[in-house]
Amino acid sequence: MPKTTSTRKSGKGSEELRKAILVLHGPNLNLLGSREPQHYGLATLEDINQALKTRGEACGVSVDSFQSNHEGQLIDRIQQAKRDGVDFILINPAGFTHTSVALRDAMAATGIPFVEVHLSNVHNREPFRRHSYFSDLALGVIAGLGSQGYELALEFALRHLHVKVASHGSQKTEKTH
Ligand code: CA2
Numbered sequence: 504m505p506k507t508t509s510t511r512k513s514g515k516g517s518e519e520l521r522k523a524i525l526v527l528h529g530p531n532l533n534l535l536g537s538r539e540p541q542h543y544g545l546a547t548l549e550d551i552n553q554a555l556k557t558r559g560e561a562c563g564v565s566v567d568s569f570q571s572n573h574e575g576q577l578i579d580r581i582q583q584a585k586r587d588g589v590d591f592i593l594i595n596p597a598g599f600t601h602t603s604v605a606l607r608d609a610m611a612a613t614g615i616p617f618v619e620v621h622l623s624n625v626h627n628r629e630p631f632r633r634h635s636y637f638s639d640l641a642l643g644v645i646a647g648l649g650s651q652g653y654e655l656a657l658e659f660a661l662r663h664l665h666v667k668v669a670s671h672g673s674q675k676t677e678k679t680h
Pocket of ligand 1: 530531532534535536537538539543595596597598599600620621622623624625632
């Protein structure tokens with residue numbers, strides 16, 4: 504089942520809309536924390552999503568997350584993001600990074616600025632992981648920093664959107680082995 508957490512809230516009247524950031528996770532990332540910790544760490548997807556949401560809330564920004572194992576559902580969610588006026592996307596396309604022209608086309612069609620995130624360092628693994636259908640469209644790419652990569656991508660997004668950032672508490676999703 505695809506999983507979405509919360510929805511964008513609009514302000515009233517002429518009030519400016521809250522900035523909205525969408526976090527997209529591709530296939531198998533629902534398994535995080537249960538297997539292959541040497542590549543993907545010990546944090547669960549829920550841990551990651553919650554940390555991003557909490558940080559967004561501290562800065563007055565909505566951060567919704569969506570994971571799917573199905574290409575079409577991810578494409579539908581990207582198209583929905585455009586209709587909803589989402590301001591920024593963090594995306595880990597997972598295996599679709601290396602295969603999906605269709606997902607790339609969806610990202611290109613929306614024109615929503617995005618950062619591509621990978622938990623593992625895709626450049627020190629199998630050669631087929633070195634090519635991404637997204638990197639040339641992305642504002643930036645983070646790979647190999649584990650779940651911290653999502654947090655750093657969010658900090659970039661907040662600054663890119665000119666959000667007045669709140670000072671950091673001791674927020675961590677990186678679990679020690
Ligand atoms: O490093 C990443 O974040 C990847 O996007 C993860 C993908 C992989 O195909 C990319 O090359 C790099 C794989 C996601 C699989 O996630 C799992 C999580 C836990 C257990 C098994 C798989």
